[in-house]
Structure formats: structure tokens, C-alpha cells
Amino acid sequence: MIDLRELTKRYGDTFAVRDLTLTFPVGTVTALLGPSGCGKTTTLRMINRLTEPTSGHVRLAGRDTRELSPEALRRGMGYVIQRVGLFPHLSVGRNVAAVPELLGWPAARVRARVDELLSLVGLEPGTFRHKRPAELSGGQAQRVGVARALAADPPVLLMDEPFGALDPIAREALQAEVLEIQRRLAKTVVLVTHDIPEALRMADFVALMQAGELAQFGTPDDLVRRPASPFVAQFMGMDAALEQLGGVRAAALARPGDAHGLPRLPAEADARTALALMLRQGTDGVAVVGEGGAVIGVVGFRDLGHDPRSGGA
Numbered sequence: 001m002i003d004l005r006e007l008t009k010r011y012g013d014t015f016a017v018r019d020l021t022l023t024f025p026v027g028t029v030t031a032l033l034g035p036s037g038c039g040k041t042t043t044l045r046m047i048n049r050l051t052e053p054t055s056g057h058v059r060l061a062g063r064d065t066r067e068l069s070p071e072a073l074r075r076g077m078g079y080v081i082q083r084v085g086l087f088p089h090l091s092v093g094r095n096v097a098a099v100p101e102l103l104g105w106p107a108a109r110v111r112a113r114v115d116e117l118l119s120l121v122g123l124e125p126g127t128f129r130h131k132r133p134a135e136l137s138g139g140q141a142q143r144v145g146v147a148r149a150l151a152a153d154p155p156v157l158l159m160d161e162p163f164g165a166l167d168p169i170a171r172e173a174l175q176a177e178v179l180e181i182q183r184r185l186a187k188t189v190v191l192v193t194h195d196i197p198e199a200l201r202m203a204d205f206v207a208l209m210q211a212g213e214l215a216q217f218g219t220p221d222d223l224v225r226r227p228a229s230p231f232v233a234q235f236m237g238m239d240a241a242l243e244q245l246g247g248v249r250a251a252a253l254a255r256p257g258d259a260h261g262l263p264r265l266p267a268e269a270d271a272r273t274a275l276a277l278m279l280r281q282g283t284d285g286v287a288v289v290g291e292g293g294a295v296i297g298v299v300g301f302r303d304l305g306h307d308p309r310s311g312g313a
């Protein structure tokens, strides 16, 4: 297990993380959840010592991580970030092989491992092994990133908004596959996200942070049904509104309008996905497209308040 004890990171007068005491149980997914700037990434980076704490400490399986070299520590922890950062000049296969090669595995074992991992993340090895990162879609590149993080079979996987840059359909597919892999391999996963539905879907436990401190740790059900403070109730309550949008098809809200410059959303997507796309792209609308990419109509930010099932109230 990973234990954080009174972990603090200060930048000048700002506490990015303050007195954080938290245990990530072995073989589970724990989401570090919270609004922008609450200290999620700083916490994750203190676990693998990409950021050194100002005070407090991290224990891994009972050992203070300061007793380990950062390199040895990181070898035991896969790390996946939003933009995977694959080596552009290396093939997909060589990217996945990077850590096993560093560890001096025999060539045949590395080759077998690369193929095993590509299959595991849903990429057919014969098709993808020799491709360059530039030839991949965002979702495929992110899959390679996950395969690379798992290459040396680390017991711990640290993931920082790993699905954040993906379109909604690729995101849901990869979330499902990462969950499936986690269940099969029983990795200890720490997942940074600000997306409540993602945390609810993926996490066994949620650590909700507020301004560098722990607001509540518990199961997703605990946080939704037994919030420890008004902040938790309000933050998790945003989800109820979002869930309602999840039941409405974006196509049902689409109306004629100027689709120029708007991000595109498939007609079968729901209104929650439309909202996520607007927030991510910084637009106040999306273009809903049908088969063949023809624009059906636009959904504006203000249209999201109108549920056609309730008569447009």
C-alpha cells in the first residue's frame, strides 16, 4: 500500500498540498478528485518523487520512499499523463520496450512482452508494432502510453488525467479497458481526475481534495450519500445535474444554427458529453453530426437547461 503521512508541499506562501494523510489500499483504484488547483497533480508527483515534499513523507509497502533512489522507485510505478509523450522517433514496439530494455531483459522476452501488452490494450501487435507515434490516433497513442507504463509489470500505476485529451467515445473505451486490466492484474492505481463521473465509474475509493487538503476519503457511495461537509455535498451534487444530462441525447436538443468553428459531436452522444466538450474546447456550443459527418444542428450551452422530456421547462 501507499501511505501519505502529513504530506505538505509549499511554494512560497502557497500550500499546494497541506498535511495530507491518506492510504491507498493495495490492488484498488483510488481517484484523487477535486477542482482545478486543489493539489491533485502535486500529490501524485510526490508519490514518485518527481516533486519532493516540503515536509511529511510517503511510505511504499512500509518503506520510506526517501530510502529508495528515485530511479528505483519509479521503476516500480508506471506513470501515465494526459499527453503520453511517446518517443516520436521510435516505433510503437520500441516505445513499449523502453523500460524492459533498460532493465536488461533478453531480446526475446522483450519482444514477447511488447506483443502481450499491445494485445492487452487492444492494439493488434502485427498492425501496430512498427507504426510511428505520428501515425496513431489520440486514443491509440494513449493506449500505447498505458502499455508502456505496464511494461515492467510495476505493482503501482500513477495516472494523471490519462483520458483527458480523448474524445468521449475513445475515453469511455479506454476507461473500460484500463478497469479490466486493473481487475485482472490487481494493480494499485492512483488516478488524478477532476471528472466526477469518471471517478464514480472507475474508483473503489475517492480522495476528494479542497485547497490542498483532504475534504473526504471514502467509497464513491460514501461521498455521494454521506458527504462529510457542505463542500463535498456541493461538489458531488454537481454530478446529479450532470447525470440528468446523461439521459438526454444531444440530437434531441439540436436546432438549426451556425456550426462554423464548433467542435463536432456524434448524434448518438448524450448532452453531458456535449457539455464536457464545450468545457474542454472553451466554446459555447457544439455541432451535432450524423452519419457521414453531415451537420444535423447545433446545441448551445443555454440549450442544456432544457430537457425535451419535461416539455422544455
Ligand SMILES: Nc1ncnc2c1ncn2[C@@H]1O[C@H](COP(=O)(O)OP(=O)(O)OP(=O)(O)O)[C@@H](O)[C@H]1O
Pocket (backbone or CB within 6 Å): 011, 014, 015, 016, 017, 034, 035, 036, 037, 038, 039, 040, 041, 042, 043, 194
Ligand atoms: N511548480 C510550482 N510552482 C508554484 N506553484 C505551483 C507549482 N506547481 C503547482 N503549484 C500550485 O499549487 C497548487 C496545486 O497545483 P496542482 O497542479 O497540484 O493542482 P491540480 O489539482 O492538479 O490542478 P489541475 O486540475 O488544474 O491540474 C496550485 O495553486 C498551483 O498553482
